[in-house]
Amino acid sequence: MKKIVLFVLLLFVAAGIAMAQTGVKKKRPLPYEYGRVVINNYSEQAHLAPVVFDHWFHRSQFTCRVCHVDLAFAMKAGSTGIKAEDNSKGYYCGTCHNGKKDFDNRKVFAACSKEFGHKDLQRCERCHSLGKNVKKEHDFAAFSANMPKERFGNGINWEKAETLGLIKPVDFLDGVSIKRPKLKIQKDFSLEPKVEGMPKIVFSHKKHTVWNGCEVCHPEIFAGIKRGTTKYGMVDIMQGKYCGTCHGAVAFPVLDCQRCHTEPVE
Amino acid sequence: MKIMIIRSFLDGGMKRDPCRMFRKLLPAVILLLFACALGPLHAWPEVPFKQEFEDICSRTSDAESLSVQELEGLIARCDKLRPAIEKTGEPERKIYLKRLNMCKDLFVYVLDSKKAAARGTPNGP
Numbered sequence: 091m092k093k094i095v096l097f098v099l100l101l102f103v104a105a106g107i108a109m110a111q112t113g114v115k116k117k118r119p120l121p122y123e124y125g126r127v128v129i130n131n132y133s134e135q136a137h138l139a140p141v142v143f144d145h146w147f148h149r150s151q152f153t154c155r156v157c158h159v160d161l162a163f164a165m166k167a168g169s170t171g172i173k174a175e176d177n178s179k180g181y182y183c184g185t186c187h188n189g190k191k192d193f194d195n196r197k198v199f200a201a202c203s204k205e206f207g208h209k210d211l212q213r214c215e216r217c218h219s220l221g222k223n224v225k226k227e228h229d230f231a232a233f234s235a236n237m238p239k240e241r242f243g244n245g246i247n248w249e250k251a252e253t254l255g256l257i258k259p260v261d262f263l264d265g266v267s268i269k270r271p272k273l274k275i276q277k278d279f280s281l282e283p284k285v286e287g288m289p290k291i292v293f294s295h296k297k298h299t300v301w302n303g304c305e306v307c308h309p310e311i312f313a314g315i316k317r318g319t320t321k322y323g324m325v326d327i328m329q330g331k332y333c334g335t336c337h338g339a340v341a342f343p344v345l346d347c348q349r350c351h352t353e354p355v356e
Numbered sequence: 357m358k359i360m361i362i363r364s365f366l367d368g369g370m371k372r373d374p375c376r377m378f379r380k381l382l383p384a385v386i387l388l389l390f391a392c393a394l395g396p397l398h399a400w401p402e403v404p405f406k407q408e409f410e411d412i413c414s415r416t417s418d419a420e421s422l423s424v425q426e427l428e429g430l431i432a433r434c435d436k437l438r439p440a441i442e443k444t445g446e447p448e449r450k451i452y453l454k455r456l457n458m459c460k461d462l463f464v465y466v467l468d469s470k471k472a473a474a475r476g477t478p479n480g481p
Contacts (some may be wrong), residue, residue, distance in 0.1 A: 247443040309461050309465040
């Protein structure tokens with residue numbers, strides 16, 4: 091009888107452990123990992139490792155708009171559905187990664203080819219690198235050494251880096267981007283925080299429009315055009331909605347309260 | 357004058373030595389090929405609807421300053437262009453439809469806000 095009771099008890103304990111919300115803390119990415127996107131729509135089907143895309147390098151070269159409007163990369167990781175064939179036709183990554191484009195006095199390697207053999211494996215693994223010990227061409231430590239520092243994210247204050255002329259993100263690709271009239275400079279504005287006593291949020295509309303244009307944020311991320319009409323809070327943002335679409339994924343994370351809550355309480 | 361030169365070039369050149377014309381044209385052909393090779397290194401392949409697509413989507417930067425009529429006109433042009441894009445193959449179809457949708461959505465969004473402002477009610481959720 092005692093054995094049965096002990097067995098049932100053990101069974102409950104084991105089931106309890108198995109079903110428990112263990113609450114494993116999500117690992118905060120290291121500066122060089124921040125903004126990293128793993129793309130695995132078709133890679134493993136093709137017996138290749140998933141693609142590891144480092145946002146930090148690309149964002150130092152291009153504005154968000156070039157890739158997320160002109161090249162039509164979706165804002166949500168993996169939702170673009172890039173195929174090797176698309177790249178080899180010269181779209182998506184293949185727009186620049188075509189083996190012809192010059193960068194830093196050399197040709198940008200071609201992303202994908204219609205035919206490939208063992209000799210191309212090294213080139214494939216430059217992107218298809220998840221779980222592989224691939225030496226990256228661009229070293230984050232060397233790149234970030236002279237950049238203005240930031241507490242979180244990549245540890246780089248990208249806005250300041252641009253202001254100081256350390257980065258010059260390209261906003262136009264010949265033959266791909268559309269010649270648009272000059273964007274009207276938007277005025278920065280402040281938003282009321284929900285929590286009493288928190289400093290007001292100063293939203294840099296100017297900086298956001300310069301990097302993103304209008305259509306990256308409106309209406310997909312922010313449906314209300316009039317200030318304050320899109321209601322959201324920190325929980326939504328932490329879940330990756332609204333500001334959290336970028337701030338927490340690529341742009342500085344919302345852990346850095348003072349970056350947004352900057353206006354002192356009157 | 358130009359016609360005279362071309363005529364004498366064709367008549368004289370072709371009559372005297374047929375190869376001479378090709379030899380004369382060779383530098384021009386090489387130059388043309390060189391110019392083609394120097395074109396935008398990341399240009400996408402040409403699509404038949406490109407001009408209209410660019411005309412429409414170039415207006416996203418100043419959408420805010422457009423009138424209600426202009427915005428409605430652009431939205432109608434987006435709808436009219438859609439079937440032409442849908443006829444193309446992949447990935448052109450997927451890419452241009454996404455880009456066109458982004459443009460149209462922005463125009464609709466600005467239009468709604470203008471109409472809401474005219475009514476005196478804020479839009480959005």
